[in-house]
Amino acid sequence: MPQPPPHKRKQALIIGSGFGGLSLGIRLQSLGFDTTILERLDGPGGRAYQKRTPDGYVFDMGPTVITVPHFIEELFALERDAGQLDQPDYPPHVLTGERVREGESGGPRTRDYVRLVPVLPFYRIVFDDGTFFDYDGDPDSTRRQIAELAPEDLAGYERFHADAAAIFQRGFLELGYTHFGDVGTMLRVVPDLLKLDAVRTLFSFTSRYFQSPKLRQVFSFETLLIGGNPLSVPAIYAMIHFVEKTWGIHYALGGTGALVRALAQKFGELGGRIEYGAEVEEILVTDDRGRPVQHPLGTRVARGVRLRGGEERPADLVVSNGDWANTYLKRVPRQARLVNSDLRVKAARQSMSLLVIYFGFRDDGTALSLRHHNIILGPRYEELLREIFGQKVLGADFSQYLHVPTLTDPGLAPPGHHAAYTLVPVPHNGSGIDWEAEGPRLVERVLALLEERGHLPDLRARLTHLDYITPDYFEGTLDSYLGNAFGPEPVLAQSAYLRPHNRSEDVRNLYLVGAGVQPGAGTPSVMMSAKMTARLIAEDFGIHPEVRGGGVREDGREARG
Structure with missing residues (x-):
């Protein structure tokens, strides 16, 4: 009771x-x-x-x-x-x-x-060549799209599905609420994780099952939405695929x-x-008698x-x-x-940071090729990740997550308009990048790409609102060390x-x-x-x-x- x-x-x-x-x-x-x-x-x-x-x-x-x-x-x-x-x-x-x-x-x-x-779908994943993959967690839909995109990877998908399910069962359903407060708690689960091959990197794990570079990206990008580099995070994060698949x-x-x-x-x-x-x-800390702590x-x-x-x-x-x-x-x-x-x-090691552009634009009546959640990938994947997380530099290209909630909820914008934001992973402020100078330049590059690639035609002419944040917002307004986002x-x-x-x-x-x-x-x-x-x-x-x-x-x- x-x-x-x-x-x-x-x-x-x-x-x-x-x-x-x-x-x-x-x-x-x-x-x-x-x-x-x-x-x-x-x-x-x-x-x-x-x-x-x-x-x-x-x-x-x-x-x-x-x-x-x-x-x-x-x-x-x-x-x-x-x-x-x-x-x-x-x-x-x-x-x-x-x-x-x-x-x-x-x-x-x-x-x-x-x-x-x-x-x-959960996400429309758009590749640099203009093709896309609509991930909705439905196995039949997934198999159909794999057959169209890379039929040689169908058998690999079945193996990935089974192995990711086992990781989800152990890592989320069984251990999800475990607080690892001592070494022994962690050591007791290590054999299981080794058996599941969940400690190698996620991208390496995914590459065991898929030969297609596109499918390797489809089944590894999600950790970027929680601040993790697919090239570095352990494969236990393959469970994200099943968390989404199970509950949507x-x-x-x-x-x-x-x-x-x-x-x-x-x-x-x-x-x-x-x-x-x-x-x-300040958090006030004393000894057990209420006196200031000396050591x-x-x-x-x-x-x-x-x-x-x-x-x-x-x-x-x-x-x-x-x-x-x-x-x-x-x-x-x-x-x-x-x-x-x-x-x-x-x-x-702190997670990467973000440049996020918040924008509103007129709906010109043309049907959008976008969905509620969109992942727009650049021409490079592994190289770009190494630049963001390792070298901590701004690359010549970028990938982005584009969110258009007014496709589901028109009330977030004035009548006849859309509200959107696009999120670009960038290095945190340990990079030394001057965001007052580089922020506006990157914003312009992102808007130009959305327009020129046909994701949002004539976007800049239709803009009615534009604002953005950089790692400086995370460091200053949100008081996040080095401007990390996660x-x-x-x-x-x-x-x-x-x-x-x-x-x-x-x-x-x-x-x-x-x-x-x-x-x-x-x-x-x-x-x-x-x-x-x-x-x-x-x-x-x-x-x-x-x-x-x-x-x-x-x-x-x-x-x-």
């Missing part, structure tokens, strides 16, 4: 109102805490902030791909002081693995807050910002509070935060949904850090136990949540991160939550209840 909340509620502070902060805030309210989220921006979302322009456009500034809708349903089904970490029941299609392909795809509680609809890709009507607002509403209904314009300068070897306890302007907020626990590196480098005193020292944090790069040496931990190794009652810690970046992973962190907090504070069916066991022994 759920245990009743303590006589005096514990006070929790969460730094940041991204998906991780909001998801964890809802969970902490359900566990009986009084939670306040401190957000430095003027609205919720963090990387998922939504911008509304005076000329009538609505732009999601960050994530646009929504998967695993039952993770969202679980959050909306939680109740205040219920002592739950899972919702009572999943919708039937989740338990059977059936994917919703039309109508609304959100569960019954989700529909009380926001409307989710499936998107098909979805869109929140009104944009991802509508989902953010819905989660903020739910958090408020459970008694949580969000303060905007509340920038945290990193003694007891270190988080006691609250200090805001810009000097106001101090006491709390029983503090959680950072901010950038992992800057949480330690800027907000935890150096003398309180032994494991997460300056040397260790600065040595971590946290530490998900290479093998920064995975599982070797990825930053959700429970601070240095400071008691300090926790982290979000893309920078386990399990990693991407909206579903961030929601999983929130449940991981909630479990650790419940354990540390002696709370025994009720965990019901339909979840993933933390020990990996049972995929579904």
Whole structure:
């Protein structure tokens, strides 16, 4: 049975109102805490902030791909002081693995807050020669397109499908919620991952099955959407293919910002509070007697935060949904850090960054050859990735993810117009690139390509709105170390136990949540991160939550209840 909340509620502070902060805030309210989220921006979302322009456009500034809708349903089904970490029941299609392909795809509680609809195809992947592949997760459609594009790879696809399914079963369904807090937890799963060949690089893994360069790109590009280089990330990320295939890709009507607002509403209904314009300068750390910490070897306890302007907020626990590196480098005193020292944090490999162009244009009546989600690949794949992640230079060409949500949701633009954004992977600010000079040049090159290749004919003549962000936005506005867009790069040496931990190794009652810690970046992973962190907090504070069916066991022994 759920245990009743303590006589005096514990006070929790969460730094940041991204998906991780909001998801964890809802969970902490359900566990009986009084939670306040401190957000430095003027609205919720963090990387998922939504911008509304005076000329009538609505732009999601960050994530646009929504998967695993039952993770969202679980959050909306939680109740205040219920002592739950899972919702009572999943919708039937989740338990059977059936994917919703039309109508609304959100569960019954989700529909009380926001409307989710499936998107098909998942992506239109456009190659440099103008051919394309519509990936929709349907095996028959996939086989038909492979037969047209590279029939010699049909047998390879069957083998890839089977091996990726095994990785998905072990890596996501069974180990998805495992927090690797010690070496032993990781070592116990290494034999399985070696057996599945999940530790070689994803691109190398994919190349075992496909001879066609185009198909190698189709089945490896997705890690770029979570900050990972397909040439470097481990092949366990082949599970993304099955996550999408199993539950589909979805869109929140009104944009991802509508989902953010819905989660903020739910958090408020459970008694949580969000303060905007509340920038945290320091996490207050003392010894066990409340004295300032003199060195990193003694007891270190988080006691609250200090805001810009000097106001101090006491709390029983503090959680950072901010950038992992800057949480330690800027907000935890150096003398309180032994494991997460300056040397260790600065040595971590950060993900690439992004140039994102937000634009609106007149609909001239010509049918677009685009879909809701489009991957437009350049003439080079491996070479371009090495330039972005390794050499950290701007190449002569680029690839991009082009999002045209008004094909699904016309209300995001004025009548007779489209709203779109295109995202170009670029090096983070460790490159030394001057974005004030290079940003406008790259924007012009991107717009020219979209127009000249026929993706959006006469685009520049039809533009009615244009804005963009560079790595400087991630570094300045979002306070992301070196302007990274996704946290530490998900290479093998920064995975599982070797990825930053959700429970601070240095400071008691300090926790982290979000893309920078386990399990990693991407909206579903961030929601999983929130449940991981909630479990650790419940354990540390002696709370025994009720965990019901339909979840993933933390020990990996049972995929579904």
